[in-house]
Every structure is written in C-alpha cells, then in structure tokens.
Amino acid sequence: MCLAVPAKIVSLDESRQGEVDYLGTRVKANFMLLEEAKPGDWVIVHAGFAISRMDEEEAQETLSLLRELASAQDP
Amino acid sequence: MRDFLHRHILASFRSPLLRDLPDASHLEAGIAFTTDGYVVDPIFFPGGDIGRLAVNGTVNDLVVSGARPQYLSLSLILEEGLPLADLKRILASIKSAAAAAGVEVVTGDTKVVRRGQADKVFIVTSGVGHILAKPAPAKVKPGDAVIVTGSLGEHSLAVLLARGDFSLSAKVKSDCAPLCFLLPLWKQGALWMRDITRGGLATILSELAERLPYSILIEEEKIPLSKAVRGAAELLGVDPLYLACEGRAVLVVPAKKAKAAIRSLRRHLQGRRATIIGRVENKVGRPGELLLATLAGGLRRLEPLTSELLPRIC
Amino acid sequence: MKEFRDRKVLAGLLRSIGRRAEQVGPPVRMMEVCGTHTMTIHRFGLQPLLEKAGVVMTSGPGCPVCITPDAYHEAAIGLMTRRPDTILATFGDMTRVPTRQGSLQTAIPAQGSRLKIVYSPQEVLETARQNPGREVVFFGVGFETTIPSIALTVKQAAQEQLSNFSVLSALWIIPPPLRAILESGEVRLQGFLYPGHVSAIIGLRPYAFVAEEFGLAGAVAGFEPADILLAVSSVLDQIIRKKPAVANEYSRVVREEGNPRARALMEEVLELKDAHWRGLGLIPKSGLKIKDSFGAWDAEKKHGLKLDPGSAELPGCRCGEVLRGVLAPPLCGLFGRKCRPESPLGPCMVSLEGACLVYYKYSRP
Numbered sequence: 020m021c022l023a024v025p026a027k028i029v030s031l032d033e034s035r036q037g038e039v040d041y042l043g044t045r046v047k048a049n050f051m052l053l054e055e056a057k058p059g060d061w062v063i064v065h066a067g068f069a070i071s072r073m074d075e076e077e078a079q080e081t082l083s084l085l086r087e088l089a090s091a092q093d094p
Numbered sequence: 095m096r097d098f099l100h101r102h103i104l105a106s107f108r109s110p111l112l113r114d115l116p117d118a119s120h121l122e123a124g125i126a127f128t129t130d131g132y133v134v135d136p137i138f139f140p141g142g143d144i145g146r147l148a149v150n151g152t153v154n155d156l157v158v159s160g161a162r163p164q165y166l167s168l169s170l171i172l173e174e175g176l177p178l179a180d181l182k183r184i185l186a187s188i189k190s191a192a193a194a195a196g197v198e199v200v201t202g203d204t205k206v207v208r209r210g211q212a213d214k215v216f217i218v219t220s221g222v223g224h225i226l227a228k229p230a231p232a233k234v235k236p237g238d239a240v241i242v243t244g245s246l247g248e249h250s251l252a253v254l255l256a257r258g259d260f261s262l263s264a265k266v267k268s269d270c271a272p273l274c275f276l277l278p279l280w281k282q283g284a285l286w287m288r289d290i291t292r293g294g295l296a297t298i299l300s301e302l303a304e305r306l307p308y309s310i311l312i313e314e315e316k317i318p319l320s321k322a323v324r325g326a327a328e329l330l331g332v333d334p335l336y337l338a339c340e341g342r343a344v345l346v347v348p349a350k351k352a353k354a355a356i357r358s359l360r361r362h363l364q365g366r367r368a369t370i371i372g373r374v375e376n377k378v379g380r381p382g383e384l385l386l387a388t389l390a391g392g393l394r395r396l397e398p399l400t401s402e403l404l405p406r407i408c
Numbered sequence: 409m410k411e412f413r414d415r416k417v418l419a420g421l422l423r424s425i426g427r428r429a430e431q432v433g434p435p436v437r438m439m440e441v442c443g444t445h446t447m448t449i450h451r452f453g454l455q456p457l458l459e460k461a462g463v464v465m466t467s468g469p470g471c472p473v474c475i476t477p478d479a480y481h482e483a484a485i486g487l488m489t490r491r492p493d494t495i496l497a498t499f500g501d502m503t504r505v506p507t508r509q510g511s512l513q514t515a516i517p518a519q520g521s522r523l524k525i526v527y528s529p530q531e532v533l534e535t536a537r538q539n540p541g542r543e544v545v546f547f548g549v550g551f552e553t554t555i556p557s558i559a560l561t562v563k564q565a566a567q568e569q570l571s572n573f574s575v576l577s578a579l580w581i582i583p584p585p586l587r588a589i590l591e592s593g594e595v596r597l598q599g600f601l602y603p604g605h606v607s608a609i610i611g612l613r614p615y616a617f618v619a620e621e622f623g624l625a626g627a628v629a630g631f632e633p634a635d636i637l638l639a640v641s642s643v644l645d646q647i648i649r650k651k652p653a654v655a656n657e658y659s660r661v662v663r664e665e666g667n668p669r670a671r672a673l674m675e676e677v678l679e680l681k682d683a684h685w686r687g688l689g690l691i692p693k694s695g696l697k698i699k700d701s702f703g704a705w706d707a708e709k710k711h712g713l714k715l716d717p718g719s720a721e722l723p724g725c726r727c728g729e730v731l732r733g734v735l736a737p738p739l740c741g742l743f744g745r746k747c748r749p750e751s752p753l754g755p756c757m758v759s760l761e762g763a764c765l766v767y768y769k770y771s772r773p
Contacts, residue, residue: 024328025409025661042325044264049530052556052670063605063661066499066550067261067528068557070670071608071661078660085411085634088420261528315415331760333769389413390633392453394770 025073028060039064096398117288118159120225126161128152129220137184137214139256141248141268144217145187147340150272151291152221153195157273158287158343160280161223163195168202169218174209184215195272197221227280231346234285236308236376239352241345243276243359244269244367245318246295247337251326264326271341275362282358283351289343293399294336298344300384300398309379312372312396313387335386336399346374412632413452421637426461428644434462437596438643439589439733441582442603443471443761444631450770452633463640466595467766469585469731470603472550473499473759475685476578478507478721483713484547484576485509488517491543491711497524497532498547501759506722506752512547529561536565536573545707549578553605555696556670559677562698562705574707577698579678582606583614584694585685590622595733599643600626601636604658611666612654619652630658677702684717686755687728727754730763737767744772 024041028050031037035050039062049068050056061073104112111119118128130151137144149166156163168188172181192199252268273289288298295317303310319327319334327334341364347355352370359365372387379385384396411417429436440446446467449455458465469475481502488496496512503512503523512523526532529546536544548558558575565573582603589595602615607628618624625646629639639657646652656662674696683695698706707713721727724742729735737743737756747753749765756764 041329043322044262044325044329046329047261047528049528049557049560051560052667052673054669063608065553065605066557067530068560070553070556070605071663071667074660074663081638081660082409082411084638085414085417089411089414089417261531386453388451388453389415390418390452390454390457391415392457394451394453395772397769397772 024064025061026064028056028058028062028069031056031058039069116159117155118161118221118223120159120161120228124225126156126159126223126225127220128155128159129218130155132217132219133213134253135213136253136256137180139268140252140266142270142340143184143187144215145184146191146270148217148219149188149191149195149197150270150340152219153197154273154289154341154343156221156223157276158289160227160229161225162277163197163221163223163274165200165222166192166197167220168199170202170204171212171216171218172204172206173212173214174206176214181215191272195274226277227284229286231286231302231305234306234308234346234374236374237349238285238346238374239349239355239370240299240310240312240372240374241347241352241355241359241368241370242290242295242318243273243343243345243365244341245320245323246290246339246342247323247327247334248320249340250294250337251323254330255326262326262329264322266320266322266326269339269341271364273341273343273364275359275365276343276345279345279347279355279358282355283347284355285346285348287343287345290339292338294334294338295344296333296335296384296396297398300396302346303384304382306374307381309375309381309383309385310372311375311378311385311387314389316369316371318367318369335396349373409632412634414634417634418637421634421641422457422461425458425463425637425641425644428641428648429462432598432644432647435459435464436462436598436644436647437464437466438599438601438640439466439468439595439597440601440629441468441470441586442601442606443474443759443763443766444605445601445603445629445636446470446763446766447761448631448633448636450766453770454633454636455771458640463644465601466597466733466736467730467763468589468733469685469688471731471756471759471761471763472554472578472580473501473505474727474755474762475580475585475687475731476505476549476755477684477686477717478505479684479715479717480547480576480578481505481507481512482509483708483715484512484545485515487545487576487707487711487713488512488515488521488523492521493542494521495524495535495539495542495544496521496547497526497535497544499527499549500525502547502549504752504758505755506758508720508722529557533561533564533570533573536570537568540572542572544573545576545711546573547576547578551580551582551603551606552609552674553603555579555678556609556667556673559673562677562702563673565705566702571704574705574710575698576707576713577696579696580683580685581694581696582610583617584691585688586615586618588688588691589732590618590624592732597624598647599624601639601643602626602628602654604628604630604635604661607658607662607666609667609670611662612656612664615654619654623652625652627655627657628662630661685731686721687731690717722753725754727756727764730756737764738772740764744768
C-alpha cells in the first residue's frame, strides 16, 4: 500500500496479526511494531504494518480547532 | 494507445464515418453499427463475468450513440481446456444480459485454439440498432449541464480485487449493466453521451472538452462515489476519476432540461444516484480544458489518461 | 474527519496564513520532504492557493524510490540475470525505474527467474516459506516509515533460519539530507514541513538541529489538506515570534518520542552507513545496512553484489536537481515531452510519490 491511512482494528490474534477496516475495505496488518493494540483502536497502517496508534484526545482537540474555524464568521 | 490507434490503425482506413471515432457508426437506412472485443481478467468477478460484459459493453456503445440496440453477433474464442461448466455459465450470462437489454443474438462464431494460445476465453460482439437521434456535440454551449448516471469506479475495482493480487478485501461489485434507460433522454434534449469506460470519467470528458471552444468544469464534491470505492481507491493509491465503469454514463444536457433529466434518470434503479456534477464554461480556464474544482476550493486541470492504468479491465 | 477537507475550514486557514505571511514578508519559502505531502498539496490544488497567500512550497528529497541510485537496480538486474530461478520481490514503483540496463520489469532475467510485486515485506517472507527450493530476494526500499517493518522481517527470517531469503536493502534516513541541503545553501528556505509518518517512528528530536543550528522553523504535518495548512501556519508563527522549533502539528499520530519499539528493532538489526543519494551525492551516516550478526540475510553479502557508486543516470535526466529542490518539475526540459508517466526517464516520473509524476498528474501548467 502506497498510502498510510487511519484504520480501525477489527481483529487481532496472539501472533499479533489481524485485520483493519478503512471505510469498509479490509486489510491484513501486522501489529508487532506497537506496544499495545486491541480491536476498536485506530491505527496507521503502512506496507502491511501498524506503525502508530491514533490518540483520541489529540484527534478531538484538532477536530475542535477545525470546527471553530468552520463556524468562524467571514471577516 | 490513442497515438498507436491514429498512427498505425486508422492510417489504413479512409471512411469519413471514422473521422470522429464514434462509439458506433451511423450508417444509411437509420442503422447504427458497433463492435468491441472483451479480454477481461479474471473472467468471473463480483457483479458479473465476461459474458455479461460482452453484451452490455456493446449495447451501451449503441445507446450512447443515439441508437436503440436490437441485434448482436457473438464471436467466441475459446482456449482448449476451458471447463465446460465455465462456458455454460458465461453463455447463461449472455442469454440473461441480452434479455435484460432487449437484444437478440442473431449470428455468431466459435473457435477453439490450443492450450496457451488464448487466456481461457475472448469474446467479440458487434451490435446493430435503430438510430433515434444524432448526438450533437456541436450544439453544446456554456451553461449546459454535465450529468453522471451513478457512482464511479466499481467495475475496475471489482475486477482488480478479484485478481487477488492484494491483501485487500472490499464489498465492491462491478456496475456492469445496460444503459437502455438513457434512450428516452435523446428525445428530452440530451446533446451528447458516453459510457464511462477505459480511462474513466476524466479521460472521457477530456475528449469532449478537446472538441469544444469552451472548457468544462466539474466539482469534486458532487462526484458520486460509494464508500467502498473511496476506501479501496485511497488505499491502493488510484484516482476514481480514472477508473473504468461498465454501466455508467456521462451526458450533457441544456441547462433548462437538466432537472427534468435528473428526475427521469432517478426513476430507474440504475440511475438513482444520477447527479449534475458540473457545466460547460466560458469564463473559467481555457477552451478545450477539463477542470476540477477540488474539495479544498482549488482548481485543477484533468488530463486524459494516455496509457493503461489497469490492464485487462474490460 | 471530514472537517479536514472542509472548504470553509481550509478557506479560514488560508486567510490566516495570508495574514501571517504578510507579516513575515512574502513570498515565504518552505520545503516539504515527504512525497505524500507533495501529493496531498497538489492533489487538492493547494500549491496555487498557498502561493496566493504568500507561501511558496518546494518539494525536497522525500521519495525513497526516487533517491535510490540506479546502482541498486543494476545490482538487482545483475542478480536476476545470473541466477536462474530467483524470485525478486519489491514494491511496485521500483520495478519501473528506468536505468541504462532497462528497468526491473524490462530487463531480461535468467530462465525461470521471476519478478514479484508486493505491498508488504511480510508477503515476501511468505513467498520464501512457500518456495523452499528457490532463492527469494526482497529489494527493500524506504525511509523510517518502512524500515522497522523490513528490520522485523529480517529478524523473523533469522528466527526461522530461513535459508532461501535475503534482503537487498536501500534504506534511507531523513534528517541527514536536510543537513546536506541546508549546508549547500542552494535553496533559500525559511522553514520545513517534516514528514508525518517518518516522524511517527523517529519522534521530534532528530529535527532539533534544524532549529538549533540553522535557526529554521519547522512543523510535523499530517496528510489531510487541513493538516498541511495547520503546519504551514505553525511555521509562520515560529518565524514571526523568532522562535524556530520543531512543532508537532500531527499530534493525533505522532508522539514526541516516536515509536521506541520500532526504533529498537531497527537498532537490533541495522546499523548506519554512509550512502550515495541520487542528486545529493555521498551523505555520511545517512543510510542503514544489515548488521553482520544478520549477515546471512543480507543479499549484498550472500550474493556478492557490488553497488557501483559511479553508476550514471540516464542522459538528460535531472531528477537529482528536482530532489535537491533546485528545479521544479515543469521546468525540466524533458517534463511532459520525452519524459512522461508512460515513458519515464527517471524515478521522479515513476513513483507515486515522485515530484514529477505528482506535478504531471495534478499541476501541469
């Protein structure tokens, strides 16, 4: 896969392999590069490996910032 | 490919009917005539197979040229060793696709070549139909609406994923279907239509833009895409604007007739996501250009695809 | 997440960028060093919008396929030609890079040998397991985003004592070329956009020297259009306040310390080497090679491959200048004429992350 996109973990076994879901498309992924990962977590997958977990709080903060911008009045 | 066609193939043929490279040629006595070869790999894929494709592809070329499809010829080239069960399945598909499109297979030919000299099965179909209207791209003017009949890229992605080269699975089914429901639009003001096959929407529309003294502007956020196509395309790094369909068309209708055209299209299951995605322009860009207003509010030129993005999709 | 592509959000961000750039003194010049950033910027039509707002983006050496010199491909072609029955596996883009000996796709291999396109190093391991009688070589290319996966794959091969598997490694690390570009003084820059997913692995520290030694501002950026604009905004802020730093504008994915587990794996299997980069020449400690302890899985050692640093590029190809940020793709005389996606003369027109292909697809003048 050329692009690294955020996807949700749908399954994970003891060998730390599993599947993630991106907009309904399922991709096989290897989770051995992450300290912890469980189904329901959002991760970035690159070349078949999850390289980072998405931080929910930080994501929400960024989203709020953007929502503020969206609702800001035009000058 | 276009280069190759012009330089090596068309150079041998002088008929004025070939000048504009129409999908189907309009002959005397009100008859339209077309032909196409089908080499899709794999031959069975979610949503269809090579048989269904061979009927609908040819039917659709007639529809978008302004003709009601009526008769098909069917030429089968079979590789020795093709399981009989597969052949029967394909023939059943051809039969039901022909019935659904209201056409009859009236002549044909079957050849068997030795193992390894063809890849399972190749099909060539030719079609004839009665001309209802003549496409009139010369009448297209600024303000005219550009409409697509449904979501893009499903056929290409279904075939690509069915090849099993990727560790991806997605619920994408080919959109392979007949476009006969578009025929009434020829009497409701449609000026030009093309089915969105090889090269995708961007290539097909660029080819129209190139012939006009105007530009064409389409809006990225209006383009219908299923969630599955959006996801799979993003993951694979392919642009849905360049993915072929086999049951979708793009049309140009005068601005005044656009809303009625959409209503007419949405009455059919296949046209339920028909959308106005843009218009012919004379105030943006340069004549001959196809422009995309991006999600971000920017403007980008869309170029035609000149080489195979994905081989053996149809 | 659609806020990241929302027209009003982006318009608001562009307005604030415009105001800040005005304060700094337009045009403000920045470089992005990630092919996927280049793609995002052009795919969403951000380049002209940023220019109007007073910011000029230049693309740098952010494409690993592009900066790998032909010598590597030629070594791989040589191996495929000499050894019958070899399976050479690599990422798709690599197979179409043209060299004087042709591309991996077109160069004639020995009878029975095969080129396999994969998207993950794991697939190659599986191929080796399923074909015990055949030699499998993984031509592994990448920056720090991909390197841990390759390191893990080598470690797994060693654990399984897989004797028919080895890796021809073309592994590059991002911070050293930034130093090389700044030291050369060729490009006038006021800030950097740091790669999003490389940073997810290496964290923020490795870029500190850019701010501390060279006084240049910088921000780690994500891959949505809003991410790019947030990062550009942050860089401008730093310039205005005269406080160059390494800002993290992709905090939902990038931690300050990066991914320590991934880095530990890299350190276990790989070590630094001086490496030749296309266009940038020899950069000390800028590449990674497989350690001697894993030597049996190093294709260079196992198959006696020689990488000739003097190996020349195709005549007229100016990819090197594009990678250094001194030549914008449309200004290359071959761009769009002799060099096109269907007939590329260099890797920048082949790779999905190559600046030339990005410009050709999205921003042809």
